[in-house]
Amino acid sequence: MKKGHLIGLGIIAVAIVIILSSIGDASSYESFNTALEMKQDGEDKAIHVVGKLKKDPSGEVSGIEVREDKTSFTFLLVDNEGTEQKVFYNQPVPADFHRSEQVVVIGSYRDQELFVADKILMKCPSKYQETDVQAAGM
Amino acid sequence: MMNTFMGNFGHLTTLVAFVSALITAFAYSQYFKANELEKASWRRFSRVSFYIHALSTSLIAVSLFEIIYNQRYEYFYAYSHSSKALPVHYMISSFWEGQEGAFILWAFWNVVLGLILVHTNKFWEAPVMVVFSLVQAFLISMILGVVVGDLKIGSSPFILLRDATQAPIFELNPDFVPEDGTGLNPLLQNIWMVIHPPTLFLGYASTLVPFAFLIGGLVTKKYAEWIRPALPWAIFSAMILGMGIIMGAYWAYVTLNFGGYWNWDPVENAVYVPWLILVAAIHTMITFKKSATALKTSIILVILSFILVLYATFLVRSGVLGDASVHSFTDLGLSGQLLLYLLFFMGVAIFLAARAWTHLPTSEHEASVYSREFWIFVGAMTLGLMSFQVILPTSIPAWNALVESFGGISNMAPPADQVGFYTKFQLWFAVALALLTSVGQFFWWQKIDKKTLRDSLVTPYVVSILLSTAIIVLTKVYDWKYMILVLTGIFTIVANATILIKLLKKSTFKLAGGSLAHIGLGMILIGIMFSSGYSEVISMNMSGLTYSNSWEDEMNKEHVLLWINKPTQMKDYTVVYRGRQKKVVGIPDYVPAKILASTGKVNEAIALEDYQIHFKKGDTVQLVLEENDYFKIDYLQKEALQFSLTPMSQYNEGMGGLISSPDSKIYLDKDLYTYVAAMNDFSDPEWKEDETYEVSKGEQFHVADFVAYFDGAEVLKEIDGYTLKEGDVAVKAKIRVLDYDVEKLLEPTFIIRDNQVGKLPVTDSELGIKISLENILPDQNKFVFKVNQYQKDYVVLKAIVKPYINVLWIGTIVMLFGFTVAIYRRFDEFVKMRDKGLE
Numbered sequence: 001m002k003k004g005h006l007i008g009l010g011i012i013a014v015a016i017v018i019i020l021s022s023i024g025d026a027s028s029y030e031s032f033n034t035a036l037e038m039k040q041d042g043e044d045k046a047i048h049v050v051g052k053l054k055k056d057p058s059g060e061v062s063g064i065e066v067r068e069d070k071t072s073f074t075f076l077l078v079d080n081e082g083t084e085q086k087v088f089y090n091q092p093v094p095a096d097f098h099r100s101e102q103v104v105v106i107g108s109y110r111d112q113e114l115f116v117a118d119k120i121l122m123k124c125p126s127k128y129q130e131t132d133v134q135a136a137g138m
Numbered sequence: 139m140m141n142t143f144m145g146n147f148g149h150l151t152t153l154v155a156f157v158s159a160l161i162t163a164f165a166y167s168q169y170f171k172a173n174e175l176e177k178a179s180w181r182r183f184s185r186v187s188f189y190i191h192a193l194s195t196s197l198i199a200v201s202l203f204e205i206i207y208n209q210r211y212e213y214f215y216a217y218s219h220s221s222k223a224l225p226v227h228y229m230i231s232s233f234w235e236g237q238e239g240a241f242i243l244w245a246f247w248n249v250v251l252g253l254i255l256v257h258t259n260k261f262w263e264a265p266v267m268v269v270f271s272l273v274q275a276f277l278i279s280m281i282l283g284v285v286v287g288d289l290k291i292g293s294s295p296f297i298l299l300r301d302a303t304q305a306p307i308f309e310l311n312p313d314f315v316p317e318d319g320t321g322l323n324p325l326l327q328n329i330w331m332v333i334h335p336p337t338l339f340l341g342y343a344s345t346l347v348p349f350a351f352l353i354g355g356l357v358t359k360k361y362a363e364w365i366r367p368a369l370p371w372a373i374f375s376a377m378i379l380g381m382g383i384i385m386g387a388y389w390a391y392v393t394l395n396f397g398g399y400w401n402w403d404p405v406e407n408a409v410y411v412p413w414l415i416l417v418a419a420i421h422t423m424i425t426f427k428k429s430a431t432a433l434k435t436s437i438i439l440v441i442l443s444f445i446l447v448l449y450a451t452f453l454v455r456s457g458v459l460g461d462a463s464v465h466s467f468t469d470l471g472l473s474g475q476l477l478l479y480l481l482f483f484m485g486v487a488i489f490l491a492a493r494a495w496t497h498l499p500t501s502e503h504e505a506s507v508y509s510r511e512f513w514i515f516v517g518a519m520t521l522g523l524m525s526f527q528v529i530l531p532t533s534i535p536a537w538n539a540l541v542e543s544f545g546g547i548s549n550m551a552p553p554a555d556q557v558g559f560y561t562k563f564q565l566w567f568a569v570a571l572a573l574l575t576s577v578g579q580f581f582w583w584q585k586i587d588k589k590t591l592r593d594s595l596v597t598p599y600v601v602s603i604l605l606s607t608a609i610i611v612l613t614k615v616y617d618w619k620y621m622i623l624v625l626t627g628i629f630t631i632v633a634n635a636t637i638l639i640k641l642l643k644k645s646t647f648k649l650a651g652g653s654l655a656h657i658g659l660g661m662i663l664i665g666i667m668f669s670s671g672y673s674e675v676i677s678m679n680m681s682g683l684t685y686s687n688s689w690e691d692e693m694n695k696e697h698v699l700l701w702i703n704k705p706t707q708m709k710d711y712t713v714v715y716r717g718r719q720k721k722v723v724g725i726p727d728y729v730p731a732k733i734l735a736s737t738g739k740v741n742e743a744i745a746l747e748d749y750q751i752h753f754k755k756g757d758t759v760q761l762v763l764e765e766n767d768y769f770k771i772d773y774l775q776k777e778a779l780q781f782s783l784t785p786m787s788q789y790n791e792g793m794g795g796l797i798s799s800p801d802s803k804i805y806l807d808k809d810l811y812t813y814v815a816a817m818n819d820f821s822d823p824e825w826k827e828d829e830t831y832e833v834s835k836g837e838q839f840h841v842a843d844f845v846a847y848f849d850g851a852e853v854l855k856e857i858d859g860y861t862l863k864e865g866d867v868a869v870k871a872k873i874r875v876l877d878y879d880v881e882k883l884l885e886p887t888f889i890i891r892d893n894q895v896g897k898l899p900v901t902d903s904e905l906g907i908k909i910s911l912e913n914i915l916p917d918q919n920k921f922v923f924k925v926n927q928y929q930k931d932y933v934v935l936k937a938i939v940k941p942y943i944n945v946l947w948i949g950t951i952v953m954l955f956g957f958t959v960a961i962y963r964r965f966d967e968f969v970k971m972r973d974k975g976l977e
Contacts, residue, residue: 028550069699092815
């Protein structure tokens, strides 16, 4: 066997390992319902859930409870299917949190009641969608 | 007054630039084909056409900057990316905050590079400039803003606000011009953001040069000759792109509060990958010049590096990353155009390469294990695999979009723990690379067999083992993975330094580029290992609180709550939060925010108290960016102040929201990196219920949690901002409030006029209390105070120690310096060959 072939085989082998690990370590987008089913099936992998913060009838964000030392908090997230879920995040409340239009939580269920987020991504209202020029400009 | 001239002018120059790019491409292709008689006139015409293109492209940039600089908020671009409060150097950042500005910058760099190429090349001018002009046509089309039927081509930066939004105000008054813009994203208000984007885009732009030479070579059937002129540019491109990436990392480190310099975010990955491929391409190109092997690999790598830059642009700017990235890029509807741009050049390159493939010279003999070609090839493959490992998961969102565009459903998401996922591969690839550089360099500079290799590696090996052992013991590196990293890093440095010394003894410094760059790599490895692997959160688990649900107690709390003035122990330091500060023009240190009151004008405040020698009470002072609050945090050791850090936050209404930036104490061997993760909101305090106190002079009492003394009262003759009339009685009470080592004097006032009582309460936002003098009871000799309590000022702080991060920064500088030396050498070679008339 020529050396070139050996190298070629080696490269292919590493590439396959990379592909398999990318698929294996890839997370997935779930709803709270499917995430809970995964938990009950014994899957502890961190998944992504996309949702919006719960708002009261007047449009104010509701359900944020900050811990006494202000270094962690829980909030209520409503996923795209409309399921409401209490989520714990072991970080202070991010600065723009109340304003976010959409929140992606990455984490998993701790038990039936509580979802623990390891990481939060927020989509804040884009200034490109600004239609309220008058208020902002004067 | 509404200005429409600049916009029309800018739009016109855009059209001219687009058309002239197409004409230039056509003209140069004619010049290339023309016979000897017509060549000169085609050449003249092509050049004139390109100069027109260069001028109009520059004028696009000038027009856009004029609009920003002269605060023409009738234009959407100025309105949404700039504001009156911005100093000039940040207006430059405004220019490229928007995607349109970024495309203009890119096109501008291409023009600069094109002008250099036109004047440094003879033979290559025509084919290279055809490729350049076509690329320019695609780039300018991104900002055309032309609508053909339902098809919108490009997004123009010159549109008026009234055309960009449907705000009701424009129905009432079409000539309405907003007073101020919404401002620049505070994260971009940083000196690194003024220079990082131009550097990165020069890197992007310069990947075109080797690609253009390659395409020129394939078309003209000069399958191997394109390498010599392309090589210095490939190295230049790798250096600039590398510098751009490092600047971005450094910007992230000093501006963003994600706690580090690299986060494996898709946006970062998208530029890291073409850089790796470019570095691989440089190595195979150099091998080819030495020994006529690896031509095919070089061709593939050069095409890949250019296409990957376009792919990065596509990923970042098409909106496809969507939920996957913390960077929010808006979709300007350019994804179709970007995809076309990518596919066009990919198609052309693959077609030309495939056509030439069987004609390419290949070496028949197998590369020996003791040849440099073999090791370089292995190194290039390692870089390729490294890139593959990063680009594959980064492309998951694009994959989802692709599946969905065919009507399928794909819910794949990028790995949840990005840093862990990428590190576990990239770490070992980097180790392999570092070892390859050290061994490879020995092969490079001398013909070697088994024995000489062993001989020349023994000394560096022994030296590295000794050095590494010392480092491992002294810095307590006890993790086996990190031990291997230290050893490899040191071995890379020592082995390449050995080569460097030999080279310097024998010949000129010009040849030192490679070994210098590799020494840089070794330092970068060690710097990353220490600063990331041994970064230590020192604000860990400080609350001392326990919760009813015990599992929360087991989670690490990485932040510490600091109440104002309250000393808190944090690792080796006692830290005290000392309140908010502002930056005032002309004063080197920060000024307490509580002695400044806004006048309502932009960046202007009035002083409420004297401050040192700088200003007096009642003076008007100019602030540097009024939205910025600096949180002063004192660090004490053995009760002596060591230093203060002032992490920043900015509340920007137009941009919406709060953004905070870190502050670091930089030592030779480590950084203490801190940022404020949360803070008190003064704007709408929820006062607690009234508490009433009856006290007599000299009495001590408790106000909320504070010890307070009532020091008595005095009758006032005059009051600030209030005219006293004949018969009025004004009494000011003096209350001293103690808060740790701080003593505050609060003086609520009480006025009687015509049997009416007026009260002037005082509010102290730092202590979160409001005191008013409610009544005076002369018969009991007592004063009645009403106290409302809100919340003391606080910040939630995170502090991280990052050891030896300077090794990383120095390593990058050494590496970039190595690149520079290599560029010089290769360009020198090219010029000599060209002047001999060979190219």
